[in-house]
């Protein structure tokens with residue numbers, strides 16, 4: 001289940017009913033207050049937070065595999081299991097997809113119930129329609145690992161910039177030197193004075209979103225938390241594809257489709 005981003009207000013009636021009807025509920029949430037709120041909905045809520053260990057020595061992927069194992073052990077014991085993740089469980093999250101894959105492979109029925117993700121909040125708070133120019137999303141470290149072609153005509157949304165470049169998969173934050181590497185990679189497609197928006201959506205009903213704007217050049221100097229997402233607006237305008245438009249016009253003429261106004 002996805003719990004959405006804002007405590008209390010983003011949970012869908014369907015997700016709530018899945019939680020209430022489960023035998024056991026696992027929880028990977030944004031903070032302890034949200035866990036306490038979830039506990040009011042079910043008497044057996046088990047937090048997955050402790051699996052992170054003390055955060056120094058344990059690769060995150062080990063933690064995520066343990067989450068899958070602990071959830072599957074209850075499924076194999078015949079329980080009706082619900083796992084609740086903040087935001088959308090399938091957006092930039094490994095374990096929810098993996099546990100569903102494993103469950104289905106073993107013959108159990110498994111379903112992912114979407115939630116309102118940071119992406120949805122970002123579109124609303126920043127006034128971005130991803131359909132206007134197109135929109136590309138990348139996990140920031142993945143963008144450094146692979147030679148990824150970027151499209152500067154579209155929005156670029158970068159997730160997990162707060163720990164960009166963490167090869168160890170053990171850290172929860174990286175410093176300005178690592179953000180500089182990200183900037184150097186982005187500078188191949190974007191001018192250094194291009195706008196970068198650092199966005200944190202509200203997670204409590206009393207909060208407002210935090211929207212900071214800077215330039216790509218200044219990005220390394222700005223601390224970015226694990227709850228922030230970076231957005232680069234398009235750096236160049238869309239270029240019309242005259243050849244294809246002409247082909248469509250001819251097709252319309254051949255099929256006698258009335259010409260559009262203008």
Ligand SMILES: C[S@@+](CC[C@H](N)C(=O)[O-])C[C@H]1O[C@@H](n2cnc3c(N)ncnc32)[C@H](O)[C@@H]1O
Pocket residue numbers: 005086087088089090091092093116117118119158159160161162199200201202203226227228229230
């Ligand atoms: C592991 S992903 C989880 C995303 C989550 N599943 C969702 O649906 O939004 C964590 C990343 O989500 C983004 N994120 C998490 N909380 C956020 C918030 N309150 N505002 C903006 N972005 C957030 C950040 O990019 C963060 O590094």
